[in-house]
Amino acid sequence: MDYSSAFAGMKVIDLSGGVAGPSCAMMLAQHGADVIKVETPHNGGDWSRILGRTYEDHSAFSLYGTLGKRSLALDLKTPEGKAILWRLVRGADVFIEGFRPGTIQRYGFGYDAVSAKEPGIIYYSISGFGQTGPLAARPAMDPVLQAFTGIVTENRGEHDNHPHRIAISLIDMFSGLLGFQAIATSLYVRREQAVKQGRFIELSLMQGGAMLSIIRLIAHHLERGTTTRTSMPNGVFNTADGQINVTMVRATDWRPFCEAIEQAQLLEDPRFATHAARGTNLDELYGVLRPMLAARSTAWLSERLTAKGIMNGRVNSYEEFLMEEQVAATGIMAWLAQPGVSEKVPMPNIPGLPPFESGTKRAHAPRLGEHTRDVLTEHGYSAAEIEALVERKVVGVG
Structure with missing residues (x-):
């Protein structure tokens, strides 16, 4: 172990989709963990792959969210698919899911079931509004939670005084970092245990939005919505x-x-x-x-x-911004070649880690199912068994 690979040797099963969960798991991969991204072989895989303009199997969202992972395309709606996932769970250190509350339980992979097989596993659930409460089952993405948590109201247009969402995936990205720190600290504690004890961690985009805007939340509450201006003009x-x-x-x-x-x-x-x-x-x-x-x-x-x-x-x-001299002088950006993209992609280097280098595992965003055969082989499946699973469309290969 060293500072560039703190989680080397750890296995992470990432069933999340979109931005918040995948970006959390991506950070684990960047710190050395073997992150197996489990995504459906149908309809383009993780839905972040088809957000906005696409580049073969990727979009701007997935180029970031899958970086450094291995992709296994797996149909969890089949009994064989579930059996494969159970085999992956064996020996796993972290399990990440981002389905709507109740869905992972219906698949049979809720915390109780997974921790019964792997008591030391760190199990992380990310959702829109949380696992309980009247809005738990409601579908939600970053713009919805920006509106719900008050961020949109705060961001009024100067000329129209109308609430506007912030165009970047603000809550998603911040929630991904919150999830990473919660998992990382849990792994730190678990490493010191003689008998590894896992835990369940829950995070919602609602909670991420609240934490992101906490200073304004406090100010608006104490000043009853009429916050004191800072110095003018701004x-x-x-x-x-x-x-x-x-x-x-x-x-x-x-x-x-x-x-x-x-x-x-x-x-x-x-x-x-x-x-x-x-x-x-x-x-x-x-x-x-x-x-x-x-x-x-x-x-x-x-x-x-x-x-x-x-x-x-x-x-x-x-x-x-990318052309600014200060950006070049500080070396904060790397330019990475990626599959299906005709030109190099800008990627911020991660603090505390070596700069990205094209062609390395850390700097590679996998195609859907690119590592299906490798992962299944490592988990005991023969070549004939894998081909049969491909034939029956239980798994997909890149």
Whole structure:
């Protein structure tokens, strides 16, 4: 074991689909675990593979969520498929499922059943609204939980004052990290046990959304929905050649801000002289500032604001971000060749691990069923038995 492969030798059975569960299991794979991704051989496999534009067996979602795993295409609706999964469970360290509550029990692989066979297993369930309660059975994805937990209400458009979802899979990705830390700490504790004792871990996207927005939740609750503004002005402003974000933290930032943009006369304007006055007259303040900032270039504003200690950042597209000198200087991105994709894919390197390298296991996103034969062979199936399972469509091969 070393820092680059803390979970080497551990076997993870990943039955989750979408983003939250798969990204959690992906992190285990990146830290050395053998993650066997079990997905249906029908309808394209894990549904994340067909979200948005597809590249043979992949989408942008699955290129990230399957990285470093092995794919076994298996029909769990058949008795033979269930028998195969039971054989995989033997000796497994982690079992991950992301079905709607009650579904995994109907398949026969609930925690009680699995832990009876493997008492030391860490069993992790991820769902939308949780395993119990009136909404437990309701289907849910990231946008639904952004709305339900209040994040959408918080994210109102500047021009239409209408609630908007945040376009990235915010809750999914955060929940994946929460799941990873819960499993990782459980494995740490279990490693010290003379007799390995497993546990059941539950996480919902609802819980992930609550934790993600906890500071705003606290503030809105204590202030009954009318939260105190931070220093003004804040937000995105048009410039002569683009847009810039300005973030002011302290009321004392006002003077250096005015000096930076060469508008010292605003300091004497009673409408804006104090923090409270700027909050009361915020629309008027923005009405004055917007044309001033729009007449200057982004680079001019950024240089002067930075010199005065005012936090700011050019508003980039994703492609512009990837081309930033700072990104190259810090080495945070790798560019990986992937099956079915005509050009290399950008992938953030994972903190604490070596950079990704194309062609290595860690950097490979498998096709659906790519490792079916290998996994079955390792678990005692002969070549003839595997071919018979393929023939009967119990399993699929890449």
